[in-house]
Every structure is written in structure tokens, then in C-alpha cells.
Amino acid sequence: MGDADERDDGHTPGERRRIGNDRLAEQAVGLRFQVDVRVPFWCECDDQDCGVVVPLTLPDYRDLCATGDALLAPDHLRARADGARQTARSLRESARALRNEAAQARRASRRRRNVGG
Ligand SMILES: [Zn+2]
Numbered sequence: 437m438g439d440a441d442e443r444d445d446g447h448t449p450g451e452r453r454r455i456g457n458d459r460l461a462e463q464a465v466g467l468r469f470q471v472d473v474r475v476p477f478w479c480e481c482d483d484q485d486c487g488v489v490v491p492l493t494l495p496d497y498r499d500l501c502a503t504g505d506a507l508l509a510p511d512h513l514r515a516r517a518d519g520a521r522q523t524a525r526s527l528r529e530s531a532r533a534l535r536n537e538a539a540q541a542r543r544a545s546r547r548r549r550n551v552g553g
Contacts, residue, residue: 481512
């Protein structure tokens with residue numbers, strides 16, 4: 437107990453800090469933090485020993501989570517997984533673009549029928 441090796445849980449140090457930051461955000465919501473109050477989130481870089489605090493408001497943190505990016509102090513880096521995440525994001529974007537095109541084509545053909553009818 438106490439000195440279990442936390443490196444062996446399948447998460448990078450940055451991913452673990454994101455989990456902690458998510459909890460922090462939940463607590464801040466529970467405590468009714470004002471939207472302009474900065475919460476002391478952890479830098480989510482992949483340096484095991486990084487203890488840098490990055491103050492961020494809850495709305496800013498949510499925006500960041502929505503983009504899928506890591507919360508990083510200046511000059512800190514996410515070493516791993518960024519390439520894979522970027523690929524996943526561009527795949528999602530092209531899937532969305534295809535769906536939009538299909539929806540537009542459906543609307544266009546409906547319009548044509550309405551005009552002709
Ligand atoms: Zn860091």
C-alpha cells in the first residue's frame with residue numbers, strides 16, 4: 437500500500453492528470469465557482485514529475501476538453517498519443533464532412549422535386 441507503481445495503469449502521466457483535472461472541475465462546479473474564477477488545474481504534459489499548476493476558468497477548461505487538447509503550461513509537451521489523436525480527429529472531421537455532403541444532396545434533390553412538382 438502507498439507505494440504502488442502508478443506508471444502501470446495504462447495511462448500516461450498527462451492522461452492521469454487529466455483525470456485529476458476532471459475531478460477538480462467537477463468539484464469546482466459543485467462548489468459553485470463563478471465562471472471568472474480560475475481553478476488551479478495541473479499541467480497535463482507527460483513529465484512524470486511535473487507539478488506545474490495552470491490556472492484556468494471552468495468555461496476555458498471545458499472549451500479545451502471539447503477540442504481534445506491537453507492543458508499544458510508554456511513549453512511543456514505531450515510526448516505521446518498526440519499523433520494518434522490528431523489522426524482520429526481528422527478522420528472524424530472527414531466523416532462529418534461526408535455526412536454533411538449527403539444531407540445537402542438529399543435536401544437538393546427534395547428541392548428539385550418540389551420545384552418541378
Ligand atoms: Zn508540465
